[in-house]
Amino acid sequence: MNHDLIVGMAGSGGDGVVSAGELLLTAAALEGYHGILTKSFGSQIRGGESSCRLRLSTRPVPSSGGTLDVAIALNWDDFLRFGTELQVGGRTTVIYESATGVAPDRLPLVGVVPAEALAVPITELARKAAGTDWAKSAVVLGLVSGWTGLGRDALAGALRRKHAKKGEAVMAANARAFAAGLDYAAAYPLRTRRALAPAPEGQGVKLLADGNEMCAAAALHAGCQFFSGYPITPSSEIMHFLSREIWKHGGTMLQAEDEIAGVGAAVGASFAGRKAMTATSGPGMSLKTEMLGLATIAELPLVCVNVQRGGPSTGMPTKSEQADLFQAIFSAHGDAPRPVLAPTSVADTFAVTVEAFAMAEGYQTPVIVLSDQEIAQRKETVEPFDVSRFQVVERRRPTEFELRDYQRFRVTDSGVSPISQPGMAGGSYLASGIEHNEAGAPTASGEVHARMNEKRLRKLEPLKERRDLFGVEGDPTAPLALVSWGSTAGVAHEALRLAEAEGLRVKLLVPSLLFPVAEAVYRDFLASVQAGFVVEQSYQGQLYRVLRMYVDVPRGVRSFARSGANPISPAELVDALRRTAQDLQRHQMPEMEPRE
């Protein structure tokens, strides 16, 4: 029995492998399994190659995992296009379309012989059972259900539900194709056992969402009343969700004419007193930069989501990368860094987005939510949780007393000044991108500029004490460490568990708050550390570089970074940790000698 199973499928657009993956995940969620589904496409809008990888487990899954347990190729050309995402290893079971004419001992895989290879007449089964090639995905579902034991009732139901609108005939044809797959699996059992252990008792139905939808739902929970943005891959699902839902909550959305107007309207709505959000990806982020500086100097709350994709420029719109950290923190001209938060999973996207609104409103600043394509577009099971745990913060509005001699930008102890809004009698002021004094009047005084810069940066200082925005795991005295963020943190988490199981003394730090850099948190974490890695998906290793700016990072801690669309696997991190542990023993650094 397997407690953890990774299935990868690829085919051409019409083969329906992605929809098969979605149905498998839905059935798994209904049965109480944990799972993650990632989809990957060529850049064509219709047709072209498409693939998905589905990880199912009886335990929570922090990442989409590494090498496949089961690979399913509807044709080899398309399968091989996803080489980095669908890795076949020596323990993989390979199922493929027999019409490809490839012999099981002649698979077009370089440098690897899988544990088992089985050619299945998938198309022929679909034609015989349903009379159409469109039923291939139903056959695949039957095969997977038959070999893994994943709930055939739930799958049959999910399949019916999917085709309900197409009428009884289509539903029946798909049901026959599904049954054909089941029968085939029963007639040809696998040598490699792929049966999935039953979900533990008492596991209720899991929720299913992707990071973008979760971000949008969190915004509604936080009280977001205004969204404006411009369509861009891979963030558009945030706009899609809110364009259906925000009206129900009394909010308004606007599809802007461009990225600048998208953030601009949100800045305007915030000035008018509403919680406002915009969402985009790299190229849009570049365009929004000037407006973020305006929100900083005008001290207006704003949540700006950047779902990172491969860059620079158009880069790789459908692939994940974590190379926008420098931009998120530093892209404004002037002294205007802003808080940056990054979610590590679909569920975590809820917490991080609500926190972003709390920070934006509480500190009157733009806040960047730095998601990435992997989290944003993967479907994940989420244990139902109580949303009221996530506190909603309102901006500090002036009291009647404060309105008597109101100064919008009054320098307070905290640096946060009570904020009025149009419609509030006595609160009129001039908001501006030009430097201004406490009353809001434009100024070119160096003295005032220095004082206002100090105010705007000082107000963010308390964020550095937010230890709750960091996840720390593992042996607190470990000499080996991993630091990771965003979707890569799940991989690091998994590597930590594997390394611990090998007896390595490792710990892991995962910041949700990337900026301001909480220097004390890193200092405490790194106190016992002699070596380790900052793990991230970028060429430059941007978090590593940022940490080196603010923190005394031990020399043994290095960057483990790689360009996007080249996923890092837990196994290779464990290899690196193992080698590092061996190096530490060989070279016995002075710090490792026993102390008096």
Place this chain on the structure above:
Amino acid sequence: MSDVAMAVRPRTAGDYKSDLKPIWCPGCGDYGVVQAVYRALAAIGRPSHEIAFVSGIGCSSRIPGYTTAYGFNTVHGRALPIAQGIKLANPDLLVLVAGGDGDGFSIGGGHVAHAVRRNVDLTYIVMDNQIYGLTKGQLSPTSASGRHTASSPFGALEAPVNPLLYVLAYGAGFVAQGTPADMAGLASVIEAGIRYPGFAFVNVQSPCVTFGDPEWQLRQHKAALETLDSLDHDPGDRLKAMALAQEYGTKLYTGVFYRDPEPPPTYEAGVHERHAALRPQAPPRDRILEAFRPRRDGEGGDEEARS
């Protein structure tokens, strides 16, 4: 429909004047524009805290600070998107937008068409001086072809844009022009723009005394202007309005070129209707994640509707 018409108590132009002293050059046309705005606002009578006055960057964009309204002096060219966000966030506000010809028809030119087509109830005042004054005298999008400026020492090679014709062609429901040379006329077109229930555009020929064309100053305006009223122009006739707008740059017509006799619904009116229809469907706050619960076969839910 437009609640801006509801005067609370008689107000004077002085009620809208702030303590901030304008820093425009002596003799600048913008002094006249801000006076006309005070007068128009007094005629409307809304208290100043219910007014949001948004601008971009440029000499003219300093104007919100000289009023007692909630002002927002934003970034170059982006006043319109920000103003739309303000109005949609709080439709009860009276929202004015101002900027120069560079702000509106060069760096921010892309936003005008969309502000018009969304028809958010804003009044957009462009102080058109055919020059970049704040940066000391470069070519602007409305500078005449051949004009010599700091950035076109041998004469401009490009033709100017025609703001009136652009905005009419975009489909705006209200298009007018004024000049500080006729203060009463200017105040009256701004007031009419505010009263129009939808996007209103007022182009103001506001001469630059420092870098401006000597042939195009207030004294000349006074002599050259022709009111559209005097031509018996019917402001309900859009084609006629476009024909008259063609004369931009050669003739100085003032007054209302076009006012849609049947103003179409505003964006915010659509929002209001949508709220009325959809708010009853709002899930309770603590059940916001219900949207993500997978449904079994035969169970209700909007899953299919979404896929």
